[in-house]
Amino acid sequence: MSDAFLLNQLEELANKLGVKVRYENITLEESSSTGGLCRLKGEYVLIIHSQAPVKEKIQVIAKVVKRFPLGDIYIRPVLRELLGESKG
Numbered sequence: 363m364s365d366a367f368l369l370n371q372l373e374e375l376a377n378k379l380g381v382k383v384r385y386e387n388i389t390l391e392e393s394s395s396t397g398g399l400c401r402l403k404g405e406y407v408l409i410i411h412s413q414a415p416v417k418e419k420i421q422v423i424a425k426v427v428k429r430f431p432l433g434d435i436y437i438r439p440v441l442r443e444l445l446g447e448s449k450g
Contacts, residue, residue: 384407384409387411387412388409
């Protein structure tokens with residue numbers, strides 16, 4: 363499975379959880395982070411450096427998604443494995 367496909371699936375999962383994923387140009391001199399979760403006007407927004415490699419984008423979204431309850435949402439087995447969740 364391609365990294366681009368995994369990234370797309372994670373973006374969709376984040377959206378189902380109410381997290382808006384935004385890609386912004388983050389000046390790395392100001393921050394060593396690839397991205398992070400914040401809350402704006404009561405909504406969760408995940409801001410990710412637009413120039414980050416796809417694998418880093420996947421890691422950032424996966425780290426954030428794991429913070430939310432996932433029990434009631436269908437998640438593809440490959441994503442569950444990536445998130446370290448067992449089926450059921």
